[in-house]
Amino acid sequence: MALILNEEQTLLKDSAKDLMTAAAPVTQFRALRDAKDELGYSKHLWTQMVDMGWAGICIPEEFGGLDFGFHGLGIVLEETGRTLAASPLVASILVGASAITLGGNETQKKQLLPKLAEGTLLMALALDETAHFSPHRIETRAELSAGGYKINGAKAFVLDGHIADTLIVATRTSGGTHDRQGITLFLVDQAAAGVEVTRTQMVDSRNAAKITFTNVTVEASAILGELDHGADILDPVLDRAALGMAAEMLGTSLEVFERTLAYLKERTQFETKIGAFQSLQHRAVDMYCNLELSKSILIDALSALDEGRDADLPTLASAAKAQLCETLHQISSEGIQMHGGIGMTDEYEIGFFLKRARVAEKTFGDAGYHYDRLATLNGY
Amino acid sequence: MPDVDQFRADTRAWLEGNCPASMRSPMTAEEVVWGGRNATFSNPDSKLWLDRMAAKGWTAPMWPTQYGGGGLSMAENAVLESELSRIKARPALNSFGLWMLGPVLLEFANEAQKLEHLPKIVRGEIRWCQGYSEPGAGSDLAGLQTKAVRDGDEYVINGQKVWTSYADRCDWIFCLVRTDTTVKHNGISFILFDMQSPGVTVKPIQLISGESPFCETFFDDVRVPARNQVGELNKGWTIAKRLLQHERTNIGDFGTAQSPQTPMHEQAKKYLGEDASGRLDDSAMRREIAKYQVRQKAYGLTYARVGQELKAGLGDGAASSILKAVGAELNKHRSEMMIDMMGTQGIGWQGDGFNDWEIMQTRGWLRSKANSIEGGTTEINKNVVAKNVLGLPTK
Numbered sequence: 001m002a003l004i005l006n007e008e009q010t011l012l013k014d015s016a017k018d019l020m021t022a023a024a025p026v027t028q029f030r031a032l033r034d035a036k037d038e039l040g041y042s043k044h045l046w047t048q049m050v051d052m053g054w055a056g057i058c059i060p061e062e063f064g065g066l067d068f069g070f071h072g073l074g075i076v077l078e079e080t081g082r083t084l085a086a087s088p089l090v091a092s093i094l095v096g097a098s099a100i101t102l103g104g105n106e107t108q109k110k111q112l113l114p115k116l117a118e119g120t121l122l123m124a125l126a127l128d129e130t131a132h133f134s135p136h137r138i139e140t141r142a143e144l145s146a147g148g149y150k151i152n153g154a155k156a157f158v159l160d161g162h163i164a165d166t167l168i169v170a171t172r173t174s175g176g177t178h179d180r181q182g183i184t185l186f187l188v189d190q191a192a193a194g195v196e197v198t199r200t201q202m203v204d205s206r207n208a209a210k211i212t213f214t215n216v217t218v219e220a221s222a223i224l225g226e227l228d229h230g231a232d233i234l235d236p237v238l239d240r241a242a243l244g245m246a247a248e249m250l251g252t253s254l255e256v257f258e259r260t261l262a263y264l265k266e267r268t269q270f271e272t273k274i275g276a277f278q279s280l281q282h283r284a285v286d287m288y289c290n291l292e293l294s295k296s297i298l299i300d301a302l303s304a305l306d307e308g309r310d311a312d313l314p315t316l317a318s319a320a321k322a323q324l325c326e327t328l329h330q331i332s333s334e335g336i337q338m339h340g341g342i343g344m345t346d347e348y349e350i351g352f353f354l355k356r357a358r359v360a361e362k363t364f365g366d367a368g369y370h371y372d373r374l375a376t377l378n379g380y
Numbered sequence: 381m382p383d384v385d386q387f388r389a390d391t392r393a394w395l396e397g398n399c400p401a402s403m404r405s406p407m408t409a410e411e412v413v414w415g416g417r418n419a420t421f422s423n424p425d426s427k428l429w430l431d432r433m434a435a436k437g438w439t440a441p442m443w444p445t446q447y448g449g450g451g452l453s454m455a456e457n458a459v460l461e462s463e464l465s466r467i468k469a470r471p472a473l474n475s476f477g478l479w480m481l482g483p484v485l486l487e488f489a490n491e492a493q494k495l496e497h498l499p500k501i502v503r504g505e506i507r508w509c510q511g512y513s514e515p516g517a518g519s520d521l522a523g524l525q526t527k528a529v530r531d532g533d534e535y536v537i538n539g540q541k542v543w544t545s546y547a548d549r550c551d552w553i554f555c556l557v558r559t560d561t562t563v564k565h566n567g568i569s570f571i572l573f574d575m576q577s578p579g580v581t582v583k584p585i586q587l588i589s590g591e592s593p594f595c596e597t598f599f600d601d602v603r604v605p606a607r608n609q610v611g612e613l614n615k616g617w618t619i620a621k622r623l624l625q626h627e628r629t630n631i632g633d634f635g636t637a638q639s640p641q642t643p644m645h646e647q648a649k650k651y652l653g654e655d656a657s658g659r660l661d662d663s664a665m666r667r668e669i670a671k672y673q674v675r676q677k678a679y680g681l682t683y684a685r686v687g688q689e690l691k692a693g694l695g696d697g698a699a700s701s702i703l704k705a706v707g708a709e710l711n712k713h714r715s716e717m718m719i720d721m722m723g724t725q726g727i728g729w730q731g732d733g734f735n736d737w738e739i740m741q742t743r744g745w746l747r748s749k750a751n752s753i754e755g756g757t758t759e760i761n762k763n764v765v766a767k768n769v770l771g772l773p774t775k
Contacts, residue, residue, distance in 0.1 A: 003685035004692055261770060273773040281766035282759070288770060289706050292699040293678035296685045319674045326671075371670035380645035380660045380669070 002303050003296065005075075012072055015052065016079035023048055024085035026349045032086060033205040039163055040207040041086040046119060049076075055093055056117030059101065063113035070240065074247035074302040081251025084356055086206055088122050091160035094244040095237060096123030099168055103185065103225035103233035112166070112187075124164035124190075125241075126155040126211050127234075133365045135170075135238055136180045136231060140213060142171035149173075149223075151186065151194075151216040159363070161209025162199040164190050169213065174228050183230040187222045188213075204352075204359040236310075239317035242364040243301055246317075246324040249360050250291075250298055253328045256335040256353045257287055263339055280338060287334060290327040297323050315377050318370040325367035332357035387456050391463045398432045400425035403470050412474050415504025417551050426470075433472035434503040440478055443486065448499035454691065476545070477501035477508040481554050484623045488570075488611045497572070509575070510627075511541040511555030511597065512620070519760050521556075522565045522617060526599060528557035530606065535559075535571065537579075537602040543754070547582045547595035550575055554623075560614050570616035573604040589746035590729075627755045644714070645669050648721045665721055672713060679706055698769045705761045708751035715745040 005013065024045050032040065049055065057072045059065020066072075073094060080089060097116045100108060115121035129139055140153025151171055161167070167188045175182025188195065194216035200208045225233040261284060264275030274280060301316035309316075332354040336343040343350045361367070402425045411422050413430055421427040433439050436450060441457045443449020452460060482501050485494055500506040517524040526539025537557055547553070552574055560567030575582070579602035584592035611619050645660060648669060653661040660666040682699055689695045718741050719726030726742060728734035734742075752758040766772045 001684070003681065003688045004694055261772075265771070265773060272775050275772040276775045278763070281770075281772050282762045284770055284772065285702070285705075285762040285765045288765065289702045292682055292702055293675065293706070295699075296681035297674070297678040299685065300681050319677055322671070322674050323678055367671075368667070371667045371674070374670045374673065375645070375660070375666050378643075378645060378670075378673070379658070380649060380666060 001300065001307070003299050005299075008068075009071060009075055012068070013075045013079065016054075016076045017082070019048060019052065020079045020083045020085055024080070024083050024087075026084055026352060029084045029086060029205075029352065030349075040160075040205075041088060041163075045085065046087050049087060049089065050119030054089065055097075055119045058093070059097055059113050059117045063109055064117040065097075065113065066117075069306040070243075071302045071306050074244060074298070077244050077247040078251035078254075081248035081253075081360075082255040084252070084352055088119075088160055088163070090241075090244065090248070091125065091164065091207075092116060092121070092123045095125045095159075095241050096166075096168065098240045099123075099125070099185070099224060099233060099237045102236055107221075108187070108224065121166065122160060122164045123166050123168060124158050124160045124209075125237075126158045126161065126167050126169045126188075128157045129153070129155060131156070133362070133369050134178075135234060136183065137178050138170050138172045138183050139177055140169065140171045142169075142173050142184055142186060142218075145217060148217055148219040149186065151188065151213045151218065154210070154212045156210050157200070157362075158209045158211050160207045161211050162197050163207060166190065167195070167211070168224060170230060170234060180231045182228050183234065184227050185224040185230040185233060186218050187224055188216060188218055192216055192218070202359050204356040206356070206359065236313065238364060239313045240305075242321040242370070243298075243313075243317040245360055245364050246298055246320040247302065249324040249328045249357070250294055252353055252356060252360065253291060253294065253324070253331045256328075256331050256350065256357075257291060259350060260284075260287075260331075260335045260338050267340075274338075283334060283338075287327075287331050290323075290330060294323050294327045315374060318365075318373045318377070321365060322367045322370035322374070325361045325370070328357045329361060329367075384455050384459060388459045388463065391460055392466075394436075395463055395467060395469065398429075399467060399469050400429055403429045403472075404468050405470075406468070407470050411470075413472065413504065414507055414546070414549070415473055415475055415477075416507025416549065417505070418549065419504065419507070429470070430472045430504055437502060439473045439504065440482060440498075440502045443482065443498065443502065447486075447494050448502035473504045475501065475504065475507060476510060477506065480510065480623050480626045481508050483626050484619050485610065487622065488619050492607070493572075493610060506551045507546070507549065509544050509547045509550035509553050509597075511544055511553045513543045514540060515542050519757055521620070522568065524556055524558060524568065526555070526557050527561070528559050528569060528571060528604070530559075531603075533606050535604045535606055535609070537571075537573075537599045537604060539599050541597040541599075542585075542594075544582070544595045544597040545593055547575065547597045548584050548592075553597070554610075556616055556620050559616075563614075565617045566614055568616040568620065569613055570610045570619040571604060572608045572610065573602065577602050577604065579603070587746070588749070589743045591743065591747070624756060644672070644717065644721075647718065651721050651723060651725065662721075665717075668717060672710075672717060676710060676714075679703075679710055682706075701761075701765045701769050704755065705752070705758045705765075708758060711751050712748045715741075715748040719745045 028042060053066045054076050056065030057068045058070055061067045080087065093116065100112050112121060127135060129137065140151065140155065142149045142151045151169060167190055169186045169188050171184050171186060172182055173184040194214040196212045198210045200210055202208050264280060264284065265273060267274045298320050301320040304312050304316050335350050336354055339350050342348050402423055413426050437445060437448055438450045438460065441450035441452045441460050445451035478501060482498060485497060512521060514524050514526060526537065526541065528535040528537045552572060555571050556568055557571055558567055559569040579600040581598040583596045585594050585596060586592050648660050648665060652665060655661045683703065686697055686700045690697050722738065722741065725734060725738050728738060728742060730739060767774060
């Protein structure tokens with residue numbers, strides 16, 4: 001159980017930090033927001049990230065990837081969290097490439113993974129149907145029709161939904177609304193007839209969309225995995241997704257903490273640095289404690305897959321996501337409070353982190369969801 | 381690592397033959413072996429187990445063999461720990477000598493002092509207590525007033541200590557004394573003496589838990605050989621602080637060391653029941669338990685991570701500074717949750733209506749309140765982390 005980075009991972013972390021600092025500072029994110037950029041991410045940055053090999057970091061070598069390991073992707077995500085860098089890395093790689101690698105047949109893998117690795121194919125997972133993450137709660141129907149299937153339903157909070165070329169759509173092919181059994185995943189061309197995409201403006205200015213499916217026809221070969229057994233792919237993909245988000249959230253937490261700490265050392269009131277006040281010092285230590293706990297639980301979970309501890313993934317991923325939700329929630333809130341009035345201004349960057357924090361918390365399950373899941377997994 | 385594999389095989393075989401079967405189950409507080417001149421063994425196997433482990437030096441596995449220790453490397457020690465935990469072996473000996481005094485003697489004491497005291501600690505022959513806090517020196521420990529005045533080859537000690545753990549059952553004391561009254565931190569010395577010396581009086585303090593693990597200790601013209609001073613005159617504060625680091629790690633460890641044998645959620649089901657789908661029939665407590673378990677897991681992993689970082693020579697081990705405070709908070713929280721889920725069965729004091737386990741939880745809950753006070757309060761701990769780790773200004 002490695003709880004420290006090896007040499008290769010340390011090098012990756014350094015190069016990720018360097019690229020994010022140089023090519024994706026928070027000012028870039030602000031510019032995208034203010035320009036109401038249609039893509040919602042910088043194509044130039046994505047090209048640079050792809051050139052570094054990050055799009056293929058978890059993809060097997062035979063399909064054009066680096067096969068560096070899941071921990072590597074977590075390391076990159078952590079650094080993107082520090083500068084709030086928006087990119088297709090979460091929707092297309094963390095989620096999309098994981099789904100194809102885990103659930104795709106040979107044809108699908110050969111067709112999709114190389115394009116994902118070279119950054120030319122963008123994907124999105126169309127899963128949520130309500131305002132609360134509940135991955136087996138699926139009402140979108142896929143019904144047999146002329147040798148293929150016809151999909152009808154509505155999805156919400158589809159990350160990168162409006163820029164994706166190919167959607168992974170979770171549908172119900174049998175069973176009741178909340179049943180694990182009876183879910184089927186389909187690969188659907190975003191441009192197909194009957195697919196209507198509406199971009200939604202979230203508080204963090206990142207990409208999300210509502211998508212409706214009206215009599216969208218797909219062939220049986222578009223099924224990812226097996227009919228009615230989509231949850232067998234969905235669950236491990238969502239574990240990876242939650243864990244990847246937790247990694248990004250650690251980066252965001254660390255950045256907010258460091259900025260806040262610097263402010264405590266610099267801001268003077270009553271002829272003294274405010275960081276000398278005990279009430280602020282103790283709260284800063286509380287944040288530090290949460291950060292150290294978060295680092296430990298995250299690094300253990302990230303290394304689990306690369307160490308073949310796949311069976312532990314559900315509990316590890318839920319524990320890591322829950323802990324990071326708590327930590328980022330606390331630190332992003334304290335970040336504003338400790339900056340005082342200036343923290344409330346749009347001109348100052350600290351508010352961006354609070355906004356991103358709340359969206360990240362809700363992405364792939366918030367603390368409440370994951371505590372509930374852990375209790376269930378542990379038999380209570 | 382073939383050597384380590386061989387060591388594991390040898391260790392496993394030795395434990396198989398030498399760890400009595402009755403020493404392979406969880407122990408109650410009464411069964412803990414503390415050693416000392418008046419040591420009590422509730423089970424003769426406890427004595428046998430201690431003697432066998434001490435003969436190998438495995439009560440202090442990493443101390444050098446010339447002082448009675450096991451002389452094991454870090455890797456060998458890890459193997460020994462995992463083999464002991466594999467057979468659920470009880471600790472052969474619990475002692476402040478092993479946890480706190482020994483490590484600082486190894487670092488600061490002269491050869492004669494090491495040879496005199498360390499082997500007796502390893503064998504559990506002498507039980508040590510800690511003479512630190514005074515009525516006027518708690519969080520501000522360096523304000524201590526117990527005085528040691530040089531008289532020929534001896535010191536004459538006068539003053540009072542408080543919160544001296546198990547002073548009524550201990551043989552020797554490691555004690556902070558003032559040897560210079562004109563300065564604060566630089567006027568303290570670290571000295572060892574026999575609790576049977578004339579002039580030592582001990583008075584147990586009854587606590588809210590009903591127990592009396594601590595005492596008030598009075599010194600009235602106690603004469604101590606000057607050679608019992610450890611380190612230099614007036615430089616005792618450095619040793620005192622180092623010893624506190626060992627103590628804090630140990631108290632922080634309560635978060636894991638005293639985890640209940642049965643997982644908390646199983647106890648909760650006993651008292652709160654299940655709903656139709658087998659869930660704990662109290663959704664607020666269910667979430668609270670899950671949250672606690674996540675934090676507990678993160679805490680255990682932080683311990684392990686700090687260990688790996690130190691071993692690899694990475695970082696400064698700064699995360700270890702928070703272990704005591706977080707461990708204390710976790711143990712207090714766990715105790716509050718336990719009595720909460722037990723309802724009125726969790727707030728009984730004694731007598732009919734409550735079983736032993738329930739009374740133990742209640743007493744343990746009261747005892748746990750001290751976790752964030754003893755060995756430096758959490759508030760003092762946070763002050764230190766804010767200044768030394770986070771680099772926050774003092775003014």
